[in-house]
Amino acid sequence: MKVQNDEVQPNEDDVKIIRTSSTFDCGGRCPLLVHVKNGKIIRIEGDNLVGEEDQLRTCLRCRAIRHHIYSPERIMYPMKRDGPKGSGKFKRVSWDEALDEIAENMIRIKEKYGNEAFFTQLSGGYIGAFHSPPLAMIRLFYAFGGAGIHYGNVSSEGAVWACMATYGPPTKPGTPPGSPFVGHGRKDMLNSKLIILLGWDPARMISGTDSIYNLIKAHEKGIKVISINPRYSDTDIACADDWIPIIPGTDTAMMAAWANVMIKENLQDQAFLDKYTHGFDKFKEYVMGQEDGIEKTPEWAEKICGIPAEKIREVAREYATTKPACLMDCQGPARSARGEQYIRMAITMSAMTGNIGKSGGSACGGLMGIPMAHMFFGPMVPPSQMNLVEINYPGKKKTSGSVNLQDRLITKVHTNKMFHAMLKGKAGGYPFDIKFLWAAGNDFLNQLGNINASIEGLKNLEYQVSNELFMTPQARYADMILPVTSIMERNDIGRPWPSGPYFVYMNKAIEPMGECKSDVEITELIAEKLGIENFKHLEDERVLRQFVRKTPDIKKHKVDYAKYKEDGIWRMQQDEPYVAFKKQIEEPELYPFNTPSGKIEIYSERVAVQNNPDLPPIPKYLSHWEDRFDPLYEQYPLQMISPHPKNRVHSELAEVDWLKEVVPQRAWINPVDAEARGIKMGDDVYVWNDRGILATEAWVTKRIVTGAIAIPEGAWFTPDEKGIDRGGCPNTLTKDEYSPGGASALKTCLVQVGKEALR
Numbered sequence: 223m224k225v226q227n228d229e230v231q232p233n234e235d236d237v238k239i240i241r242t243s244s245t246f247d248c249g250g251r252c253p254l255l256v257h258v259k260n261g262k263i264i265r266i267e268g269d270n271l272v273g274e275e276d277q278l279r280t281c282l283r284c285r286a287i288r289h290h291i292y293s294p295e296r297i298m299y300p301m302k303r304d305g306p307k308g309s310g311k312f313k314r315v316s317w318d319e320a321l322d323e324i325a326e327n328m329i330r331i332k333e334k335y336g337n338e339a340f341f342t343q344l345s346g347g348y349i350g351a352f353h354s355p356p357l358a359m360i361r362l363f364y365a366f367g368g369a370g371i372h373y374g375n376v377s378s379e380g381a382v383w384a385c386m387a388t389y390g391p392p393t394k395p396g397t398p399p400g401s402p403f404v405g406h407g408r409k410d411m412l413n414s415k416l417i418i419l420l421g422w423d424p425a426r427m428i429s430g431t432d433s434i435y436n437l438i439k440a441h442e443k444g445i446k447v448i449s450i451n452p453r454y455s456d457t458d459i460a461c462a463d464d465w466i467p468i469i470p471g472t473d474t475a476m477m478a479a480w481a482n483v484m485i486k487e488n489l490q491d492q493a494f495l496d497k498y499t500h501g502f503d504k505f506k507e508y509v510m511g512q513e514d515g516i517e518k519t520p521e522w523a524e525k526i527c528g529i530p531a532e533k534i535r536e537v538a539r540e541y542a543t544t545k546p547a548c549l550m551d552c553q554g555p556a557r558s559a560r561g562e563q564y565i566r567m568a569i570t571m572s573a574m575t576g577n578i579g580k581s582g583g584s585a586c587g588g589l590m591g592i593p594m595a596h597m598f599f600g601p602m603v604p605p606s607q608m609n610l611v612e613i614n615y616p617g618k619k620k621t622s623g624s625v626n627l628q629d630r631l632i633t634k635v636h637t638n639k640m641f642h643a644m645l646k647g648k649a650g651g652y653p654f655d656i657k658f659l660w661a662a663g664n665d666f667l668n669q670l671g672n673i674n675a676s677i678e679g680l681k682n683l684e685y686q687v688s689n690e691l692f693m694t695p696q697a698r699y700a701d702m703i704l705p706v707t708s709i710m711e712r713n714d715i716g717r718p719w720p721s722g723p724y725f726v727y728m729n730k731a732i733e734p735m736g737e738c739k740s741d742v743e744i745t746e747l748i749a750e751k752l753g754i755e756n757f758k759h760l761e762d763e764r765v766l767r768q769f770v771r772k773t774p775d776i777k778k779h780k781v782d783y784a785k786y787k788e789d790g791i792w793r794m795q796q797d798e799p800y801v802a803f804k805k806q807i808e809e810p811e812l813y814p815f816n817t818p819s820g821k822i823e824i825y826s827e828r829v830a831v832q833n834n835p836d837l838p839p840i841p842k843y844l845s846h847w848e849d850r851f852d853p854l855y856e857q858y859p860l861q862m863i864s865p866h867p868k869n870r871v872h873s874e875l876a877e878v879d880w881l882k883e884v885v886p887q888r889a890w891i892n893p894v895d896a897e898a899r900g901i902k903m904g905d906d907v908y909v910w911n912d913r914g915i916l917a918t919e920a921w922v923t924k925r926i927v928t929g930a931i932a933i934p935e936g937a938w939f940t941p942d943e944k945g946i947d948r949g950g951c952p953n954t955l956t957k958d959e960y961s962p963g964g965a966s967a968l969k970t971c972l973v974q975v976g977k978e979a980l981r
């Protein structure tokens with residue numbers, strides 16, 4: 223069938239085929255062929271035109287996207303609150319009425335409290351070159367005189383901190399400081415001799431559209447895959463030769479024991495350590511027990527991580543003697559109470575085995591991004607110094623780098639504390655008293671820790687606006703909801719955030735539904751109502767052309783805009799897959815690491831000066847709140863982990879019937895733990911701790927270690943009249959806390975489970 227994107231289609235059967243892609247926060251970008259007839263999407267097809275090799279296979283979520291776009295739950299009109307906050311009662315109003323009311327409140331609050339009373343939430347719910355809710359909000363608020371924002375990347379701050387400490391900030395010009403590129407092109411797994419998955423599960427969570435494809439290829443080629451994970455994951459089913467169950471949060475103990483085995487048996491790559499790393503001796507002292515009198519033997523680790531000492535020895539030897547080998551750590555286990563240590567330790571293992579900067583090896587670091595074909599946001603990003611709230615904040619203090627290890631002024635609130643800040647304000651030690659919240663492109667009430675407490679924060683606001691497609695748990699607390707267009711209703715450009723390298727062109731497939739508008743348009747309309755002068759009108763076509771003109775990797779390849787738009791995708795050709803830190807390893811004199819010592823810092827002086835026992839200068843296993851050694855464990859003897867959902871992207875797509883059928887929301891529980899509680903497969907169960915209680919279904923399975931349960935994140939918080947969350951959202955139970963390195967500690971949580979609600 224002929225592929226066309228023109229407005230008028232002389233096509234057979236009046237069906238036109240639009241080439242586009244998704245831009246969900248899964249990080250994948252599935253090429254899609256959207257069949258449109260009489261202005262309506264009638265079918266979604268995966269794009270098979272990219273060739274047999276290096277396929278970008280369309281995922282289950284994208285195949286169901288039509289049911290998302292046309293969901294009867296879509297918000298079509300501006301909606302004004304018409305009942306108590308959180309009641310979900312709203313009435314339809316006109317755009318004019320909605321914008322007038324928002325503008326009046328903004329002006330009133332600004333006059334009464336100043337700009338520091340405004341707050342905006344930033345997340346990755348949708349990020350395109352033109353449409354980007356966080357950038358639209360920043361543009362509006364900076365022009366309005368500033369607003370409070372939050373720091374700490376919800377996904378990966380533990381990993382970012384660890385990469386900054388160990389490798390230093392990225393050196394590539396134009397790279398945002400919080401995005402160290404430590405990934406390899408996924409095809410590089412085929413060059414490995416041994417792949418160890420340290421929680422990584424790309425069959426479920428998309429860390430690059432091509433990740434699972436290449437992992438399966440590697441496995442088919444006969445490369446051994448070992449998985450170390452509290453759960454026997456979908457990836458493990460497809461690829462793992464060996465599954466080693468581990469107690470959540472204890473990988474650092476296991477890896478310290480690997481190091482102990484390597485040192486004792488002289489298996490470490492000492493030449494690599496001498497040449498490229500700094501401070502290995504200090505780490506060795508810790509591992510051998512000279513520092514604290516405890517030798518980190520496999521027997522010591524077994525008591526912490528639950529893996530038999532002999533198995534720890536076996537893997538340590540295999541990893542140290544099989545070259546090259548790649549250890550695939552990831553962000554998830556780092557989203558925990560001492561998450562940064564997990565990443566720092568994994569990098570140290572990769573250094574000890576000499577696998578950094580080598581094809582078939584890995585740099586670890588959890589983030590997996592590659593610095594090719596990455597985004598250039600140009601005109602969308604106002605200069606950061608324009609946030610007057612940050613500049614003028616009187617209590618700003620200079621820290622020596624608790625955030626990203628960079629000296630900067632801390633005027634912001636940590637991501638996983640934002641609702642607490644809304645509740646407590648200055649009296650609670652936060653930089654401002656928040657009165658007005660504009661939420662766009664996130665569902666943070668549902669997605670951050672301790673929902674019941676967060677609700678009190680939202681109730682404390684004078685006014686909240688939500689730009690949304692759906693009546694999400696957070697939008698229910700809004701005073702005004704503005705309806706937003708979906709990906710199919712506008713033009714944009716995107717890229718998969720974790721890998722690639724390629725760009726997609728998202729061609730508009732249908733007209734905006736109902737009265738939906740884009741975030742860019744909304745901010746421009748409100749700027750007009752507020753009388754903000756010189757608020758430039760941005761025109762998509764012009765910005766997207768500029769994007770193509772200015773993005774270095776596209777520019778270099780002289781990509782033709784019209785052809786790219788028509789194809790819907792441009793893939794950057796690579797001679798060989800990207801390997802992180804290749805230059806630093808091959809030519810260390812010319813390319814030192816971007817750290818004070820110029821080397822990979824196993825010991826970091828910048829961390830040492832902080833003098834924080836919970837943030838040691840070498841990677842360590844550290845016991846922490848809500849682990850199995852916490853006295854609270856007696857009352858709440860199960861660790862809850864919350865993997866990202868296979869059938870959703872966080873809380874997005876939760877309403878799609880087809881995807882609900884794929885897998886119901888449920889709690890994985892080991893038969894041993896289930897039996898002790900009289901729980902059988904499919905039983906309705908309650909899960910609770912001091913922060914809340916949820917109801918879900920039990921899935922009794924040996925696919926999870928004993929003493930842990932897994933409930934996928936993103937289910938919608940749906941409290942009944944007793945306050946029991948009937949939606950089964952794990953953040954009803956998680957803590958609103960962050961690790962010393964800034965990780966939102968959403969994976970660290972103790973709970974109890976039972977057939978009766980004993981709370």
Ligand SMILES: Nc1nc2c(c(=O)[nH]1)N[C@H]1C(S)=C(S)[C@@H](COP(=O)(O)OP(=O)(O)OC[C@H]3O[C@@H](n4cnc5c(=O)[nH]c(N)nc54)[C@H](O)[C@@H]3O)O[C@H]1N2
Binds near residue numbers: 422427
């Ligand atoms: N389908 C889908 N894909 C997604 C997303 C989505 O919502 N849906 N979200 C995207 C986003 S924003 C991100 S940041 C990435 C997140 O990617 P990750 O952060 O890698 O994903 P998580 O699901 O948090 O990963 C947790 C994995 O680690 C395992 N695990 C948990 N605790 C431990 C531990 O202590 N040790 C070890 N070894 N393993 C552990 C879990 O069983 C699970 O397999 O995924 C992206 N991809």
Ligand SMILES: Nc1nc2c(c(=O)[nH]1)N[C@H]1C(S)=C(S)[C@@H](COP(=O)(O)OP(=O)(O)OC[C@H]3O[C@@H](n4cnc5c(=O)[nH]c(N)nc54)[C@H](O)[C@@H]3O)O[C@H]1N2
Binds near residue numbers: 969
């Ligand atoms: N327990 C637990 N919680 C977690 C995690 C975990 O591992 N465990 N992982 C965390 C991670 S890694 C992340 S990244 C966060 C994600 O947290 P969020 O970013 O809050 O999650 P989403 O559910 O993706 O929310 C995106 C929202 O944006 C809306 N949206 C989509 N497109 C647009 C648009 O163009 N404009 C506007 N205005 N809105 C749009 C969607 O309808 C959706 O409601 O969750 C975190 N929460």
Ligand SMILES: [Mo]
Binds near residue numbers: 376377378
């Ligand atoms: Mo994320």
